[in-house]
Amino acid sequence: MPDSLEQIAAEVAVCTRCPLHRGRTKAVPGEGSPNADIMFIGEGPGYHEDRQGRPFVGASGSFLTEMLEGIGLRREDVFIANVVKCRPPGNRDPEPHEIQACSVYLDRQIALIDPKVIVTLGRFSMAKWFPTARISRIHGQARKVNGRLIVPFFHPAAALHQPTLRQAVEEDFRKLPGYVAQALAEREPDTTEEDDSPGETFEQLSLF
Numbered sequence: 502m503p504d505s506l507e508q509i510a511a512e513v514a515v516c517t518r519c520p521l522h523r524g525r526t527k528a529v530p531g532e533g534s535p536n537a538d539i540m541f542i543g544e545g546p547g548y549h550e551d552r553q554g555r556p557f558v559g560a561s562g563s564f565l566t567e568m569l570e571g572i573g574l575r576r577e578d579v580f581i582a583n584v585v586k587c588r589p590p591g592n593r594d595p596e597p598h599e600i601q602a603c604s605v606y607l608d609r610q611i612a613l614i615d616p617k618v619i620v621t622l623g624r625f626s627m628a629k630w631f632p633t634a635r636i637s638r639i640h641g642q643a644r645k646v647n648g649r650l651i652v653p654f655f656h657p658a659a660a661l662h663q664p665t666l667r668q669a670v671e672e673d674f675r676k677l678p679g680y681v682a683q684a685l686a687e688r689e690p691d692t693t694e695e696d697d698s699p700g701e702t703f704e705q706l707s708l709f
């Protein structure tokens with residue numbers, strides 16, 4: 502049976518691959534459009550996310566939604582996930598072995614959605630692609646990794662209470678439509694020849 506986001510969510514709901522399953526109320530697999538051009542990857546569920554089983558529903562979520570609306574997008578247009586799907590106790594940082602254990606799900610989600618651009622929110626998801634980078638140096642800059650644009654952002658929670666970070670996040674969000682357009686243009690097959698002879702193409706097809 503082919504893999505699906507629903508299948509991943511079902512596996513995550515009963516997963517015991519790492520110790521985080523012991524403290525969860527609900528696992529938070531992620532949500533959004535299966536055809537999203539942009540995938541946001543945060544760190545892990547917090548209190549409200551753990552209760553509701555949905556990512557980014559607290560104050561950080563409102564901020565993320567506001568930033569999306571600022572560039573003409575709704576939450577349903579993108580896909581939002583985390584590097585760990587179960588809440589770390591007391592909102593502590595996820596441990597490397599927990600991130601590693603959970604990466605099987607995130608990697609499958611990325612493969613299925615095949616987003617044009619991945620936005621990492623915070624240093625833990627950034628470290629998946631740029632393990633030695635400093636977020637203050639590279640935030641907002643798109644880099645191509647294995648053919649896909651990855652853009653590190655500050656985590657919305659960090660930006661919520663620090664006006665300078667908030668401004669940086671707003672500026673980084675404004676760059677996103679351009680990155681998506683760039684990624685789409687690079688994926689477009691070169692159709693110059695076909696465009697030059699549309700009649701011929703139509704005639705050939707009409708034979709069938």
Ligand code: SF4
Pocket residue numbers: 513516517518519520521522528585586587599602603
């Ligand atoms: S955090 Fe990920 S690997 Fe750990 S129990 Fe939850 S779903 Fe499984």
